[in-house]
Amino acid sequence: MIVIRRPGLPPIVRHDDAIVAEIARLYREGTMMQKEIALRLGISRTAVSNILLRAGLTKAAVRRERAARRPPETVAPVRGGCRWVYGDPRWPGWHYCGKPLVRDRNRGSWCEEHARKVWKP
Numbered sequence: 001m002i003v004i005r006r007p008g009l010p011p012i013v014r015h016d017d018a019i020v021a022e023i024a025r026l027y028r029e030g031t032m033m034q035k036e037i038a039l040r041l042g043i044s045r046t047a048v049s050n051i052l053l054r055a056g057l058t059k060a061a062v063r064r065e066r067a068a069r070r071p072p073e074t075v076a077p078v079r080g081g082c083r084w085v086y087g088d089p090r091w092p093g094w095h096y097c098g099k100p101l102v103r104d105r106n107r108g109s110w111c112e113e114h115a116r117k118v119w120k121p
C-alpha cells in the first residue's frame with residue numbers, strides 16, 4: 001500500500017494489484033465479511049469497501065458471477081424414483097434419492113421415508 005500524504009488534504013492511498021486481487025478473491029469466496037478481510041490483510045474496513053466498489057464487486061455482482069458459474073443440471077431423476085434431492089443442485093455432487101415411490105399417488109413423487117417427511121400429519 002502506498003500512501004501519498006498531502007498537507008491539509010486527506011492522503012491518497014494506492015493499493016498494489018496483489019492486495020486488490022486478494023481482496024477480490026476473499027470477497028468472491030463469500031465466507032468472510034469485509035471487516036474480516038480488512039483484519040486479515042491489516043488494512044481498514046473502508047479501504048476494503050472502496051477497493052471492492054472500484055472493482056465493481058458489489059454483493060449483487062458477486063451473486064451474478066456465482067449464478068453464471070453454476071453448472072447446468074446434469075442429473076436426470078430416476079424414472080419412477082423418489083425425487084428428494086440430496087445436496088445442493090447448484091453444485092456438483094447432488095443427486096436424487098431414487099428409491100421406489102410410495103403406492104399412494106396423491107402423496108406425490110416420494111419414497112416412504114421422504115413422503116413421511118414431506119407430508120407430516
Ligand SMILES: [Zn+2]
Nearest residue numbers: 082097111114
Ligand atoms: Zn426418497
